[in-house]
Amino acid sequence: MAERRYTKTHEWVTVDGKKATIGITDFAQSQLGDVVFLELPSVGRKLAERETFGVIESVKAASDLYSPVAGRIAEVNEKLSAKPELINSDPYREGWILKLELAGDVPSDLLDEQEYKKLTEAAAT
Protein backbone atom coordinates (compact mmCIF):
# COMPACT_ATOMS: atom_id res chain seq x y z
CA MET A 1 0.00 0.00 0.00
CA ALA A 2 1.32 3.38 -1.00
CA GLU A 3 2.18 5.81 1.75
CA ARG A 4 -0.50 8.28 2.73
CA ARG A 5 0.42 11.97 2.67
CA TYR A 6 -1.60 14.81 4.15
CA THR A 7 -2.42 18.49 3.69
CA LYS A 8 -2.86 21.14 6.36
CA THR A 9 -6.46 21.41 5.17
CA HIS A 10 -7.02 17.76 6.17
CA GLU A 11 -7.11 15.98 2.83
CA TRP A 12 -5.10 12.81 2.25
CA VAL A 13 -3.53 11.48 -0.94
CA THR A 14 -1.93 8.18 -1.92
CA VAL A 15 0.07 7.90 -5.10
CA ASP A 16 0.48 4.74 -7.11
CA GLY A 17 2.54 5.40 -10.23
CA LYS A 18 0.62 8.08 -12.12
CA LYS A 19 -2.60 7.53 -10.16
CA ALA A 20 -3.49 9.54 -7.08
CA THR A 21 -6.40 8.86 -4.73
CA ILE A 22 -7.79 11.65 -2.58
CA GLY A 23 -10.02 11.81 0.47
CA ILE A 24 -10.42 13.61 3.77
CA THR A 25 -8.76 12.46 6.97
CA ASP A 26 -10.23 10.62 9.92
CA PHE A 27 -9.55 13.71 12.00
CA ALA A 28 -11.48 15.85 9.50
CA GLN A 29 -14.50 13.57 9.47
CA SER A 30 -14.55 13.40 13.28
CA GLN A 31 -14.50 17.20 13.47
CA LEU A 32 -17.19 17.63 10.83
CA GLY A 33 -19.62 15.13 12.32
CA ASP A 34 -22.20 13.33 10.17
CA VAL A 35 -21.54 14.10 6.53
CA VAL A 36 -24.80 14.69 4.67
CA PHE A 37 -23.78 15.91 1.23
CA LEU A 38 -20.84 16.27 -1.12
CA GLU A 39 -20.75 18.53 -4.12
CA LEU A 40 -18.25 16.92 -6.46
CA PRO A 41 -16.75 17.80 -9.85
CA SER A 42 -17.10 15.77 -13.04
CA VAL A 43 -14.61 13.37 -14.53
CA GLY A 44 -12.18 14.98 -16.96
CA ARG A 45 -11.77 18.28 -15.15
CA LYS A 46 -8.18 19.39 -14.61
CA LEU A 47 -7.25 20.44 -11.10
CA ALA A 48 -4.29 22.53 -10.06
CA GLU A 49 -2.52 21.87 -6.80
CA ARG A 50 -4.59 23.30 -3.90
CA GLU A 51 -7.50 24.07 -6.17
CA THR A 52 -10.99 23.87 -4.67
CA PHE A 53 -12.80 20.95 -6.27
CA GLY A 54 -15.93 20.60 -4.20
CA VAL A 55 -17.82 21.10 -0.99
CA ILE A 56 -18.42 18.79 1.91
CA GLU A 57 -21.42 19.44 4.09
CA SER A 58 -22.06 17.92 7.49
CA VAL A 59 -24.74 18.53 10.06
CA LYS A 60 -22.34 21.06 11.61
CA ALA A 61 -20.57 22.81 8.76
CA ALA A 62 -19.91 23.20 5.06
CA SER A 63 -16.29 23.28 3.93
CA ASP A 64 -14.38 23.45 0.70
CA LEU A 65 -12.33 20.51 -0.53
CA TYR A 66 -8.83 21.17 -1.91
CA SER A 67 -6.79 18.97 -4.16
CA PRO A 68 -3.40 18.06 -2.61
CA VAL A 69 -1.93 17.40 -6.07
CA ALA A 70 -2.39 18.56 -9.66
CA GLY A 71 -4.00 16.28 -12.21
CA ARG A 72 -6.98 15.28 -14.32
CA ILE A 73 -9.97 13.71 -12.62
CA ALA A 74 -10.17 10.06 -13.70
CA GLU A 75 -12.85 8.86 -11.34
CA VAL A 76 -15.30 10.26 -8.79
CA ASN A 77 -16.63 8.07 -5.99
CA GLU A 78 -20.23 7.76 -7.13
CA LYS A 79 -21.22 5.86 -3.99
CA LEU A 80 -20.88 9.07 -1.99
CA SER A 81 -23.91 10.69 -3.58
CA ALA A 82 -26.19 8.05 -2.12
CA LYS A 83 -24.08 7.26 0.95
CA PRO A 84 -22.10 10.33 2.06
CA GLU A 85 -21.77 8.66 5.48
CA LEU A 86 -19.00 6.45 4.00
CA ILE A 87 -16.76 9.45 4.70
CA ASN A 88 -17.46 8.98 8.40
CA SER A 89 -17.36 5.20 8.57
CA ASP A 90 -14.33 4.55 6.37
CA PRO A 91 -12.50 7.76 5.38
CA TYR A 92 -9.35 6.05 4.06
CA ARG A 93 -10.89 3.24 1.98
CA GLU A 94 -14.56 3.21 0.99
CA GLY A 95 -14.80 6.95 1.63
CA TRP A 96 -12.24 8.00 -1.02
CA ILE A 97 -13.43 10.97 -3.04
CA LEU A 98 -11.43 11.37 -6.28
CA LYS A 99 -8.91 9.50 -8.37
CA LEU A 100 -6.61 11.69 -10.44
CA GLU A 101 -4.13 11.12 -13.22
CA LEU A 102 -1.17 12.97 -11.82
CA ALA A 103 0.23 15.94 -13.70
CA GLY A 104 3.76 16.67 -12.56
CA ASP A 105 5.34 15.80 -9.26
CA VAL A 106 3.78 15.24 -5.89
CA PRO A 107 4.39 18.45 -3.94
CA SER A 108 7.20 18.10 -1.42
CA ASP A 109 5.47 20.04 1.31
CA LEU A 110 2.77 17.43 1.94
CA LEU A 111 2.85 16.10 5.49
CA ASP A 112 3.74 12.54 6.44
CA GLU A 113 1.90 10.50 9.07
CA GLN A 114 4.03 11.87 11.96
CA GLU A 115 3.79 15.50 10.91
CA TYR A 116 0.05 15.30 10.35
CA LYS A 117 -0.44 13.67 13.72
CA LYS A 118 1.44 16.54 15.33
CA LEU A 119 -0.77 19.04 13.48
CA THR A 120 -4.00 17.42 14.66
CA GLU A 121 -2.74 17.08 18.21
CA ALA A 122 -1.90 20.76 18.22
CA ALA A 123 -5.37 21.52 16.83
CA ALA A 124 -7.01 19.36 19.48
CA THR A 125 -5.35 21.10 22.43
Add this chain to the structure above:
Amino acid sequence: MLETIGVDSMNDLLVDIPQSLRLESLQLPNGLSEFETMAQVTALAGRNKVYPDRLTFRGGGVYRRFIPAAVAAVTSKPEFYTAYTPYQAEASQGTLQAIFEYQTLIAELTGMDVSNASLYDGATAVAEAAMMAHVHTGRDEVLVAGYVHPEYVQVLRAFGDGRGIKVRKGDQPNKKTAAVILQQPDFLGLLVDAPGLTRAAHDAGALAIACVDPISLAILAAPGEYGADIAVGEGQQLGLPPSLGGPHVGFVACKRDLVRKLPGRLVGTAHDAQGRRGFVLALAAREQHIRREKATSNICTNHSLCALAAAVYLTYMGPYGLRHVAEVSFKRAHNLAERLAALPGWELAFPERQFVNEFPIRVPKSSSVVKKLARKGILGGLDVSRWFRELKGVLTFTCTEVNDARALDELVAALQ
Protein backbone atom coordinates in the same frame (compact mmCIF):
# COMPACT_ATOMS: atom_id res chain seq x y z
CA MET B 1 -21.49 62.50 27.83
CA LEU B 2 -19.80 65.04 25.55
CA GLU B 3 -17.30 65.70 28.31
CA THR B 4 -16.61 62.00 28.78
CA ILE B 5 -15.71 61.53 25.13
CA GLY B 6 -13.67 64.72 25.10
CA VAL B 7 -15.60 67.16 22.91
CA ASP B 8 -17.20 70.49 23.68
CA SER B 9 -20.37 70.38 21.60
CA MET B 10 -22.44 68.22 19.29
CA ASN B 11 -21.02 70.15 16.36
CA ASP B 12 -17.56 68.83 17.22
CA LEU B 13 -18.83 65.38 16.26
CA LEU B 14 -19.44 66.63 12.71
CA VAL B 15 -15.98 68.01 11.94
CA ASP B 16 -15.46 65.41 9.20
CA ILE B 17 -18.43 66.72 7.23
CA PRO B 18 -17.47 69.79 5.13
CA GLN B 19 -19.13 73.02 6.26
CA SER B 20 -20.72 73.46 2.85
CA LEU B 21 -22.72 70.24 3.27
CA ARG B 22 -24.07 71.09 6.69
CA LEU B 23 -27.45 72.60 7.44
CA GLU B 24 -27.14 75.30 10.05
CA SER B 25 -30.74 75.10 11.08
CA LEU B 26 -33.71 73.16 9.84
CA GLN B 27 -36.92 75.19 9.53
CA LEU B 28 -39.64 72.70 10.24
CA PRO B 29 -43.25 73.55 11.05
CA ASN B 30 -44.70 72.45 14.35
CA GLY B 31 -45.95 68.88 14.48
CA LEU B 32 -49.54 67.97 13.60
CA SER B 33 -52.00 65.98 15.66
CA GLU B 34 -53.09 62.58 14.41
CA PHE B 35 -56.42 64.06 13.36
CA GLU B 36 -54.78 66.93 11.43
CA THR B 37 -52.31 64.54 9.80
CA MET B 38 -55.10 62.26 8.61
CA ALA B 39 -57.03 65.20 7.16
CA GLN B 40 -53.96 66.43 5.30
CA VAL B 41 -52.97 63.01 3.95
CA THR B 42 -56.56 62.26 2.91
CA ALA B 43 -56.71 65.54 1.02
CA LEU B 44 -53.44 64.72 -0.74
CA ALA B 45 -54.62 61.18 -1.57
CA GLY B 46 -57.78 62.69 -3.02
CA ARG B 47 -55.67 64.29 -5.72
CA ASN B 48 -54.60 60.89 -7.04
CA LYS B 49 -56.39 59.70 -10.13
CA VAL B 50 -57.60 56.23 -9.20
CA TYR B 51 -59.13 54.13 -11.94
CA PRO B 52 -61.68 51.56 -10.88
CA ASP B 53 -60.51 47.97 -11.32
CA ARG B 54 -63.22 47.18 -13.86
CA LEU B 55 -62.15 50.06 -16.11
CA THR B 56 -58.44 49.24 -15.96
CA PHE B 57 -57.23 47.55 -19.14
CA ARG B 58 -53.52 47.97 -18.53
CA GLY B 59 -51.22 45.17 -17.38
CA GLY B 60 -47.60 44.97 -18.41
CA GLY B 61 -46.58 42.83 -15.47
CA VAL B 62 -49.01 44.05 -12.80
CA TYR B 63 -52.68 43.09 -12.96
CA ARG B 64 -55.95 43.87 -11.26
CA ARG B 65 -57.52 40.71 -9.93
CA PHE B 66 -60.30 40.04 -7.51
CA ILE B 67 -58.81 39.45 -4.06
CA PRO B 68 -61.09 37.38 -1.80
CA ALA B 69 -61.56 38.80 1.72
CA ALA B 70 -60.08 35.57 3.09
CA VAL B 71 -56.60 36.74 2.04
CA ALA B 72 -56.52 39.80 4.28
CA ALA B 73 -58.34 37.94 7.06
CA VAL B 74 -55.39 35.53 7.29
CA THR B 75 -52.48 37.85 6.50
CA SER B 76 -53.64 40.47 9.02
CA LYS B 77 -53.50 38.02 11.92
CA PRO B 78 -50.93 39.49 14.30
CA GLU B 79 -49.08 36.15 14.47
CA PHE B 80 -48.23 36.65 10.79
CA TYR B 81 -48.35 40.41 10.49
CA THR B 82 -44.92 41.31 11.79
CA ALA B 83 -42.08 43.28 10.26
CA TYR B 84 -39.68 40.41 10.81
CA THR B 85 -40.21 36.82 9.77
CA PRO B 86 -39.30 34.57 12.68
CA TYR B 87 -37.58 31.40 11.45
CA GLN B 88 -36.65 29.75 14.74
CA ALA B 89 -38.18 26.30 14.59
CA GLU B 90 -38.78 26.15 18.33
CA ALA B 91 -40.88 29.33 18.28
CA SER B 92 -42.31 29.65 14.77
CA GLN B 93 -44.00 26.46 13.62
CA GLY B 94 -46.98 28.39 12.23
CA THR B 95 -44.84 30.70 10.11
CA LEU B 96 -42.68 27.85 8.88
CA GLN B 97 -45.70 25.72 8.01
CA ALA B 98 -47.23 28.62 6.06
CA ILE B 99 -44.00 29.02 4.08
CA PHE B 100 -43.83 25.27 3.50
CA GLU B 101 -47.37 25.32 2.12
CA TYR B 102 -46.54 28.28 -0.12
CA GLN B 103 -43.52 26.35 -1.45
CA THR B 104 -45.66 23.27 -2.07
CA LEU B 105 -48.28 25.29 -3.98
CA ILE B 106 -45.65 26.98 -6.16
CA ALA B 107 -43.91 23.68 -6.87
CA GLU B 108 -47.23 22.12 -7.89
CA LEU B 109 -48.26 25.07 -10.02
CA THR B 110 -44.95 25.21 -11.90
CA GLY B 111 -44.48 21.44 -12.09
CA MET B 112 -41.10 21.75 -10.38
CA ASP B 113 -39.56 19.70 -7.56
CA VAL B 114 -38.84 22.48 -5.12
CA SER B 115 -39.63 26.15 -4.53
CA ASN B 116 -37.93 28.55 -2.14
CA ALA B 117 -39.71 30.70 0.44
CA SER B 118 -40.10 33.53 -2.15
CA LEU B 119 -38.09 36.47 -3.42
CA TYR B 120 -38.89 40.17 -3.79
CA ASP B 121 -40.54 40.23 -7.20
CA GLY B 122 -40.54 38.84 -10.71
CA ALA B 123 -37.54 40.91 -11.74
CA THR B 124 -35.25 39.75 -8.94
CA ALA B 125 -36.50 36.18 -9.44
CA VAL B 126 -35.32 36.27 -13.07
CA ALA B 127 -31.94 37.69 -12.01
CA GLU B 128 -31.49 35.13 -9.21
CA ALA B 129 -32.34 32.30 -11.60
CA ALA B 130 -29.67 33.58 -13.99
CA MET B 131 -27.13 33.50 -11.12
CA MET B 132 -28.10 29.89 -10.44
CA ALA B 133 -27.49 28.97 -14.06
CA HIS B 134 -24.17 30.85 -14.08
CA VAL B 135 -22.93 29.00 -10.98
CA HIS B 136 -24.30 25.65 -12.15
CA THR B 137 -22.88 25.70 -15.67
CA GLY B 138 -19.77 27.81 -15.03
CA ARG B 139 -20.73 29.86 -18.11
CA ASP B 140 -20.89 33.65 -18.30
CA GLU B 141 -23.65 34.54 -20.70
CA VAL B 142 -27.42 34.51 -20.46
CA LEU B 143 -29.67 34.79 -23.44
CA VAL B 144 -32.95 36.71 -23.23
CA ALA B 145 -35.34 35.29 -25.83
CA GLY B 146 -38.00 37.54 -27.32
CA TYR B 147 -40.10 40.09 -25.46
CA VAL B 148 -39.12 39.46 -21.83
CA HIS B 149 -40.32 42.21 -19.47
CA PRO B 150 -37.86 45.08 -20.13
CA GLU B 151 -37.65 46.02 -16.45
CA TYR B 152 -36.78 42.43 -15.55
CA VAL B 153 -33.99 42.55 -18.12
CA GLN B 154 -32.77 45.82 -16.60
CA VAL B 155 -32.58 44.23 -13.14
CA LEU B 156 -30.91 41.18 -14.68
CA ARG B 157 -28.23 43.41 -16.22
CA ALA B 158 -27.68 45.19 -12.92
CA PHE B 159 -27.22 41.86 -11.11
CA GLY B 160 -25.08 40.48 -13.92
CA ASP B 161 -22.71 43.42 -13.91
CA GLY B 162 -21.29 42.58 -10.52
CA ARG B 163 -21.00 38.88 -11.30
CA GLY B 164 -19.40 39.15 -14.72
CA ILE B 165 -22.47 37.84 -16.53
CA LYS B 166 -23.21 39.11 -20.01
CA VAL B 167 -26.83 39.54 -20.95
CA ARG B 168 -27.57 39.12 -24.64
CA LYS B 169 -30.81 39.17 -26.63
CA GLY B 170 -31.43 36.21 -28.88
CA ASP B 171 -32.61 32.63 -29.08
CA GLN B 172 -29.51 30.84 -30.41
CA PRO B 173 -27.61 29.50 -27.40
CA ASN B 174 -24.02 28.32 -27.80
CA LYS B 175 -21.42 26.75 -25.56
CA LYS B 176 -20.92 29.99 -23.65
CA THR B 177 -24.60 30.23 -22.75
CA ALA B 178 -25.50 29.52 -19.13
CA ALA B 179 -29.23 29.88 -19.67
CA VAL B 180 -31.95 30.85 -22.07
CA ILE B 181 -34.58 33.03 -20.40
CA LEU B 182 -38.04 32.94 -21.90
CA GLN B 183 -41.28 34.53 -20.75
CA GLN B 184 -44.57 32.71 -21.17
CA PRO B 185 -46.76 34.55 -22.10
CA ASP B 186 -44.25 37.23 -23.06
CA PHE B 187 -44.29 40.90 -22.11
CA LEU B 188 -46.78 41.64 -24.90
CA GLY B 189 -49.04 38.80 -23.77
CA LEU B 190 -48.16 36.48 -26.66
CA LEU B 191 -47.37 32.79 -26.36
CA VAL B 192 -43.83 31.76 -27.20
CA ASP B 193 -42.48 28.36 -28.21
CA ALA B 194 -41.42 27.45 -24.67
CA PRO B 195 -40.74 23.75 -25.43
CA GLY B 196 -38.63 24.70 -28.48
CA LEU B 197 -36.57 27.26 -26.58
CA THR B 198 -36.10 24.78 -23.74
CA ARG B 199 -34.82 22.14 -26.17
CA ALA B 200 -32.46 24.64 -27.81
CA ALA B 201 -31.07 25.55 -24.38
CA HIS B 202 -30.52 21.91 -23.46
CA ASP B 203 -28.92 21.08 -26.81
CA ALA B 204 -26.32 23.77 -26.09
CA GLY B 205 -25.75 22.48 -22.55
CA ALA B 206 -27.51 25.50 -21.07
CA LEU B 207 -30.39 25.70 -18.62
CA ALA B 208 -33.87 26.87 -19.57
CA ILE B 209 -35.40 29.51 -17.30
CA ALA B 210 -39.14 30.03 -17.77
CA CYS B 211 -40.63 33.25 -16.42
CA VAL B 212 -44.31 32.51 -16.14
CA ASP B 213 -47.62 34.12 -15.23
CA PRO B 214 -48.91 32.01 -12.32
CA ILE B 215 -52.61 32.38 -13.21
CA SER B 216 -51.95 31.33 -16.80
CA LEU B 217 -50.57 28.02 -15.52
CA ALA B 218 -54.14 26.96 -14.81
CA ILE B 219 -54.62 26.63 -18.58
CA LEU B 220 -51.07 26.50 -20.04
CA ALA B 221 -48.45 23.76 -19.72
CA ALA B 222 -46.35 24.11 -16.58
CA PRO B 223 -42.61 24.72 -17.04
CA GLY B 224 -41.93 21.29 -15.53
CA GLU B 225 -43.97 19.70 -18.32
CA TYR B 226 -41.78 21.07 -21.10
CA GLY B 227 -38.57 20.43 -19.18
CA ALA B 228 -37.55 23.90 -18.02
CA ASP B 229 -34.92 23.77 -15.29
CA ILE B 230 -35.99 26.84 -13.32
CA ALA B 231 -39.42 28.47 -13.17
CA VAL B 232 -39.72 32.04 -11.92
CA GLY B 233 -42.31 34.76 -11.98
CA GLU B 234 -44.18 37.59 -10.37
CA GLY B 235 -46.77 36.51 -7.81
CA GLN B 236 -48.62 39.85 -7.48
CA GLN B 237 -51.70 38.41 -9.17
CA LEU B 238 -52.06 35.89 -6.36
CA GLY B 239 -53.85 38.05 -3.83
CA LEU B 240 -51.77 41.25 -3.83
CA PRO B 241 -53.07 44.68 -4.83
CA PRO B 242 -51.24 46.61 -7.57
CA SER B 243 -50.15 49.38 -5.22
CA LEU B 244 -47.39 51.69 -6.41
CA GLY B 245 -45.17 48.88 -7.57
CA GLY B 246 -45.04 46.85 -4.42
CA PRO B 247 -44.53 45.04 -2.24
CA HIS B 248 -44.78 42.13 -4.62
CA VAL B 249 -43.58 38.58 -4.36
CA GLY B 250 -41.26 36.71 -6.69
CA PHE B 251 -41.28 32.96 -6.94
CA VAL B 252 -38.47 30.65 -7.97
CA ALA B 253 -38.76 26.88 -8.28
CA CYS B 254 -36.34 24.38 -9.74
CA LYS B 255 -35.56 20.79 -10.43
CA ARG B 256 -34.20 18.68 -7.63
CA ASP B 257 -30.60 18.60 -8.88
CA LEU B 258 -30.40 22.41 -8.70
CA VAL B 259 -31.68 22.73 -5.14
CA ARG B 260 -28.23 23.47 -3.70
CA LYS B 261 -28.01 26.48 -6.00
CA LEU B 262 -31.46 27.77 -5.11
CA PRO B 263 -31.16 31.18 -3.40
CA GLY B 264 -32.94 32.38 -0.29
CA ARG B 265 -34.79 30.62 2.46
CA LEU B 266 -36.08 27.09 2.11
CA VAL B 267 -38.37 25.38 4.61
CA GLY B 268 -38.47 21.62 4.93
CA THR B 269 -40.15 19.10 7.20
CA ALA B 270 -38.51 17.06 9.90
CA HIS B 271 -39.52 15.00 12.88
CA ASP B 272 -38.83 15.91 16.49
CA ALA B 273 -37.47 13.55 19.15
CA GLN B 274 -40.97 12.22 19.75
CA GLY B 275 -41.60 11.55 16.09
CA ARG B 276 -43.95 14.49 15.52
CA ARG B 277 -43.83 16.26 12.19
CA GLY B 278 -42.41 19.75 12.27
CA PHE B 279 -41.01 22.45 10.00
CA VAL B 280 -37.46 23.84 9.87
CA LEU B 281 -35.22 25.87 7.63
CA ALA B 282 -33.53 23.35 5.36
CA LEU B 283 -30.25 23.20 3.41
CA ALA B 284 -29.06 26.42 5.02
CA ALA B 285 -25.50 25.74 3.83
CA ARG B 286 -26.63 27.19 0.47
CA GLU B 287 -27.05 30.51 2.09
CA GLN B 288 -24.98 33.59 2.37
CA HIS B 289 -24.97 33.70 6.16
CA ILE B 290 -22.96 30.49 6.32
CA ARG B 291 -20.68 30.60 3.27
CA ARG B 292 -20.85 34.19 2.20
CA GLU B 293 -18.32 34.11 -0.62
CA LYS B 294 -19.45 30.77 -2.00
CA ALA B 295 -23.21 31.25 -1.98
CA THR B 296 -25.07 31.56 -5.30
CA SER B 297 -26.77 34.64 -4.02
CA ASN B 298 -26.54 37.09 -1.16
CA ILE B 299 -30.26 37.17 -0.59
CA CYS B 300 -31.16 35.95 2.89
CA THR B 301 -34.69 37.17 3.12
CA ASN B 302 -38.02 36.96 1.33
CA HIS B 303 -41.42 38.62 1.13
CA SER B 304 -43.02 36.29 3.60
CA LEU B 305 -46.28 38.14 4.20
CA CYS B 306 -46.85 38.52 0.45
CA ALA B 307 -46.00 34.85 -0.05
CA LEU B 308 -48.54 34.05 2.64
CA ALA B 309 -51.15 36.08 0.70
CA ALA B 310 -50.30 34.03 -2.40
CA ALA B 311 -50.62 30.79 -0.45
CA VAL B 312 -54.01 31.81 0.96
CA TYR B 313 -55.21 32.95 -2.47
CA LEU B 314 -54.16 29.70 -4.17
CA THR B 315 -55.61 27.56 -1.39
CA TYR B 316 -58.86 29.51 -1.35
CA MET B 317 -59.28 29.44 -5.14
CA GLY B 318 -58.22 25.83 -5.53
CA PRO B 319 -57.41 24.32 -8.93
CA TYR B 320 -60.95 24.85 -10.27
CA GLY B 321 -61.23 28.42 -9.05
CA LEU B 322 -57.87 29.29 -10.57
CA ARG B 323 -58.85 27.67 -13.84
CA HIS B 324 -62.12 29.57 -13.87
CA VAL B 325 -60.31 32.88 -13.32
CA ALA B 326 -57.87 32.08 -16.13
CA GLU B 327 -60.63 31.03 -18.52
CA VAL B 328 -62.83 34.05 -17.87
CA SER B 329 -59.83 36.34 -18.39
CA PHE B 330 -58.94 34.49 -21.60
CA LYS B 331 -62.47 34.80 -23.01
CA ARG B 332 -62.89 38.47 -22.11
CA ALA B 333 -59.51 39.36 -23.61
CA HIS B 334 -60.32 37.51 -26.84
CA ASN B 335 -63.68 39.17 -27.05
CA LEU B 336 -62.07 42.56 -26.52
CA ALA B 337 -59.32 41.88 -29.06
CA GLU B 338 -61.91 41.06 -31.69
CA ARG B 339 -63.92 44.20 -31.01
CA LEU B 340 -60.90 46.51 -30.87
CA ALA B 341 -59.47 45.05 -34.08
CA ALA B 342 -62.77 45.92 -35.78
CA LEU B 343 -62.34 49.64 -35.02
CA PRO B 344 -61.27 51.69 -38.05
CA GLY B 345 -57.49 51.82 -38.31
CA TRP B 346 -56.94 49.31 -35.46
CA GLU B 347 -55.28 45.95 -36.11
CA LEU B 348 -53.69 43.20 -34.02
CA ALA B 349 -49.92 43.69 -34.05
CA PHE B 350 -49.24 39.93 -34.32
CA PRO B 351 -52.45 38.39 -35.70
CA GLU B 352 -50.75 35.00 -36.24
CA ARG B 353 -49.70 34.68 -32.60
CA GLN B 354 -51.79 33.30 -29.74
CA PHE B 355 -52.33 35.05 -26.44
CA VAL B 356 -53.97 34.45 -23.06
CA ASN B 357 -55.37 37.64 -21.55
CA GLU B 358 -53.14 40.43 -22.82
CA PHE B 359 -52.52 41.35 -26.44
CA PRO B 360 -50.70 43.97 -28.53
CA ILE B 361 -52.71 46.04 -30.96
CA ARG B 362 -51.59 48.69 -33.42
CA VAL B 363 -53.63 51.84 -33.15
CA PRO B 364 -53.73 55.17 -34.93
CA LYS B 365 -52.31 57.91 -32.64
CA SER B 366 -51.60 55.78 -29.57
CA SER B 367 -50.99 58.63 -27.13
CA SER B 368 -54.24 60.40 -27.94
CA VAL B 369 -56.11 57.11 -27.56
CA VAL B 370 -54.77 56.67 -24.03
CA LYS B 371 -55.53 60.32 -23.16
CA LYS B 372 -59.03 60.14 -24.55
CA LEU B 373 -59.77 57.04 -22.47
CA ALA B 374 -58.28 58.63 -19.35
CA ARG B 375 -60.68 61.56 -19.71
CA LYS B 376 -63.53 59.06 -19.57
CA GLY B 377 -62.13 57.41 -16.45
CA ILE B 378 -60.72 54.39 -18.28
CA LEU B 379 -57.10 53.26 -17.95
CA GLY B 380 -56.31 52.18 -21.50
CA GLY B 381 -53.52 50.11 -22.98
CA LEU B 382 -49.81 50.35 -22.32
CA ASP B 383 -47.66 52.05 -24.95
CA VAL B 384 -44.89 49.49 -25.37
CA SER B 385 -42.90 51.58 -27.86
CA ARG B 386 -41.46 53.17 -24.71
CA TRP B 387 -39.18 50.09 -24.55
CA PHE B 388 -39.33 48.68 -28.07
CA ARG B 389 -38.85 51.13 -30.92
CA GLU B 390 -40.09 48.65 -33.51
CA LEU B 391 -43.45 48.62 -31.74
CA LYS B 392 -44.34 52.23 -32.50
CA GLY B 393 -48.09 52.75 -32.22
CA VAL B 394 -48.62 49.47 -30.38
CA LEU B 395 -50.62 49.32 -27.14
CA THR B 396 -51.12 46.21 -25.05
CA PHE B 397 -54.56 45.70 -23.56
CA THR B 398 -55.33 43.34 -20.69
CA CYS B 399 -58.53 41.75 -19.42
CA THR B 400 -59.00 39.86 -16.19
CA GLU B 401 -62.07 38.65 -14.35
CA VAL B 402 -62.59 42.16 -12.91
CA ASN B 403 -63.34 43.66 -16.33
CA ASP B 404 -67.02 42.78 -16.62
CA ALA B 405 -68.95 42.71 -19.90
CA ARG B 406 -70.30 46.22 -19.37
CA ALA B 407 -66.81 47.56 -18.77
CA LEU B 408 -65.80 46.16 -22.15
CA ASP B 409 -68.81 47.88 -23.75
CA GLU B 410 -67.83 51.17 -22.11
CA LEU B 411 -64.29 50.88 -23.41
CA VAL B 412 -65.36 50.14 -26.97
CA ALA B 413 -68.03 52.86 -26.90
CA ALA B 414 -65.45 55.40 -25.71
CA LEU B 415 -63.34 54.62 -28.75
CA GLN B 416 -66.08 54.78 -31.35
